[in-house]
Every structure is written in C-alpha cells, then in structure tokens.
Amino acid sequence: MKILTIVGARPQFIKASVVSAALQPLCGEVIVHTGQHYDKNMSDVFFEELGIPKPAYNLGVGSGSHGKQTGEMLIRIEEVIGREKPDILMVYGDTNSTLAGALAASKLHIPVAHVEAGLRSYNMRMPEEQNRVLTDHISTWLLCPTQTAVENLAKEGITRGVTMTGDVMLDSVLHFLTVARANPEKSKIYETLGIAPKQYRLATLHRAETTDGGVEAVTRIFRAFEQLPQRVVIPIHPRTRGLAEEAIAKGGFRNIQLIDPVGYLEMLLLTSGASQVLTDSGGLQKEAYFMEVPCVTLRTETEWVETLHGNWNILASLTTEDILDKALHTVPDAAARDSKPFGDGRASEKIAKLLCANA
Numbered sequence: 001m002k003i004l005t006i007v008g009a010r011p012q013f014i015k016a017s018v019v020s021a022a023l024q025p026l027c028g029e030v031i032v033h034t035g036q037h038y039d040k041n042m043s044d045v046f047f048e049e050l051g052i053p054k055p056a057y058n059l060g061v062g063s064g065s066h067g068k069q070t071g072e073m074l075i076r077i078e079e080v081i082g083r084e085k086p087d088i089l090m091v092y093g094d095t096n097s098t099l100a101g102a103l104a105a106s107k108l109h110i111p112v113a114h115v116e117a118g119l120r121s122y123n124m125r126m127p128e129e130q131n132r133v134l135t136d137h138i139s140t141w142l143l144c145p146t147q148t149a150v151e152n153l154a155k156e157g158i159t160r161g162v163t164m165t166g167d168v169m170l171d172s173v174l175h176f177l178t179v180a181r182a183n184p185e186k187s188k189i190y191e192t193l194g195i196a197p198k199q200y201r202l203a204t205l206h207r208a209e210t211t212d213g214g215v216e217a218v219t220r221i222f223r224a225f226e227q228l229p230q231r232v233v234i235p236i237h238p239r240t241r242g243l244a245e246e247a248i249a250k251g252g253f254r255n256i257q258l259i260d261p262v263g264y265l266e267m268l269l270l271t272s273g274a275s276q277v278l279t280d281s282g283g284l285q286k287e288a289y290f291m292e293v294p295c296v297t298l299r300t301e302t303e304w305v306e307t308l309h310g311n312w313n314i315l316a317s318l319t320t321e322d323i324l325d326k327a328l329h330t331v332p333d334a335a336a337r338d339s340k341p342f343g344d345g346r347a348s349e350k351i352a353k354l355l356c357a358n359a
C-alpha cells in the first residue's frame, strides 16, 4: 500500500511537513521532489527545519517556461510512477508540479488525491487557476480547506470524492509557531534585522501578475511602501529580486529592507511580529489571518474569501494610491472573524486517515 507524494515548490514543502507526519505512521509514502524550487533557502531549509522525510527522488527539473517545466515533470513523474506503482498519487495546491503530477497519474489510471482542492479566483489568466481547475477535474479525492471550496466544486458538478478536511496550513502554523517561539536561535531574527515586534510591516511579492508588470509595477508598489510610517521588510522571492533591486536603485527608496528568503520558522516569527502584512502570496494572506495580523493583499481577487470578513484582509489594486489608502486606513473588526472557516487544525490527520483507509 503506497502513496506517491509530489512536491516541488516552497509552500508544498510546508504543507507536506504536517501531512507526511500524519501519513507515514498509517501507510507507506514515497516523496518525489520535482526540483521546481532548488535554491537552498527555497527548498533544503524546509526539509531540514521541518523534519520532512528526504525525498526518494529529486527530478531536478528546475526553472523554465510553463510548457517546458510542466512537460519535463510529466515525463519524469511518469517514469517514477512506472517504477513505484503507487496506489494513490497525492498533490498539493496549484503549481506546475501539482498539474504535472495529477496528469501523469490520471493518464496511468492512478487515483489522484488533491490537497487544497476547490479554490478558485475565477481568473483563468492565472497559471495557478489553470493548474487547480484541471487538477480538480482529474482527482478522485478532493480534499477541501474550506466550505467555500466545497461549494466551488459543486458549481462545476464535482461532488463525488469531496471532503471538507480543513486547511493543512492551519495545522502547520499551530504546530510550528510554538516550535519557532521556543527556538532561541530563530528568535534572534528581530535582533539580526534591527526590528522590534509591531514596529515594522512585512511584505512578499512573487506572483506573475506582479512581476509581469516589470520594474514599473514594482516601483508603483514600492512608492506606497516608502510612504508608510513603519519600515517594510521584504524576504524577496528569487523571481522578483532583480526587479526589486532595480526599483530601489532607481527610486532611492529608504523605507524598504530587502532580505533573502527565510526559513519557515523565521517567517512565522516575522509574520506574527508584524503590524501589517502586504503580499500577493496565497499562503501568507492566510497565515496573517491565523495570527490576527491585518493584511493587504496586492491582488484584485483572492481564493481565500473568508479572510476578507471584518477587513482582516483587504484587496488592493497595484497602484501606489490604492495600496497606500488600504494600508493606512483599513481597521479590522475584532468581532467579525468567521468561526473556524479553516477547520480545527487537524486537517492532516483527517487526510491521512481518509487516504490510508483507501490506499
């Protein structure tokens, strides 16, 4: 009885850390890393810090255009499936690694389990929306983080195999925030960066819609950051680093502190200590919500609509004025938080029990 798990990008390592821990005592798991993310601070750091079992395979696919990257993964995952003959193939989220894994398995009649099924932005120009819609339609187990996700699938006629498990990222925050706070080495992050809790804002930027606008788009965002009363710390994704450095050099921005991507434990400390988060990341919006840190999402839509209640999260278009307005004038309503829209922090356990009963 065997589950073949496909991971490849930073957020998938974080999700796998809690799901694999729940799964491995119950049934056999073979982890495959596609190699989509490969820098030490985008990949190895998560395996080391979070105790994720070493992948049995690293397919070394690396970066490339969507077609090349997804195609290489498809070829190499198919070979691994042929060798391992799994009972179930599990994928996470909405990256090219997700789609490649699901497609390779589906064509070979291996049932697919999709963790984080049913999310929709209804913007089909997003590569992530294409990946998640296609993956959902070829999955046997659709493991939904929220009730909204269940309803989104029903609108597309998908009701079989759908389970509301809750969000595995809530499990990981609950577990690893405690671990991070107890780790004196990691807690030095504030001192190292010269920041004090609640005296800085935290930002991340990496989505195609942001970077496709080039240095002008990043400059528009940074002009808003420059006018905020607190320093903005940005662990910069490698995709955006060049644009961010160019924007800072040209704009002479002094309120922005670019740093290398950090490990998850340090990221949880940086998020929980921030007075506000500004981001185009899917995962970080939610983590801010879990930790009751107000968030401005630098996008025109979100899949995580529950976070918008009570203005804990607010959308901003990518203009200097809108970002500044939302960042300065949004006041979250402490009484208006949904009760447990992301489950009870035991999603991983539910997924493991469900899949291992079938594997």
Ligand code: UD1
Residues within 6 Å of the ligand: 009, 010, 011, 036, 037, 038, 039, 042, 063, 064, 094, 095, 096, 097, 127, 128, 206, 207, 208, 238, 239
């Ligand atoms: C991918 C996912 C996105 C997810 C994000 C998480 C797709 C289509 N996109 O976006 O949904 O939110 O991961 O972080 O799958 N690079 C490096 N080193 C690395 C990894 C990437 O330098 O270790 C650079 C390369 O220049 C690469 C670029 O970042 O071309 C983009 O990487 P890629 O994996 O294609 O997409 P992400 O933007 O990371």
Ligand code: UDP
Residues within 6 Å of the ligand: 010, 011, 014, 204, 206, 235, 236, 260, 261, 262, 263, 264, 265, 267, 268, 280, 281, 282, 283, 284, 287
């Ligand atoms: N993250 C991290 N270090 C960083 C930036 C982000 O550990 O320097 C974590 C973040 O806390 C969240 C996940 O990476 O758990 C989000 O990944 P990302 O924003 O790359 O992708 P998305 O969630 O948008 O797919």
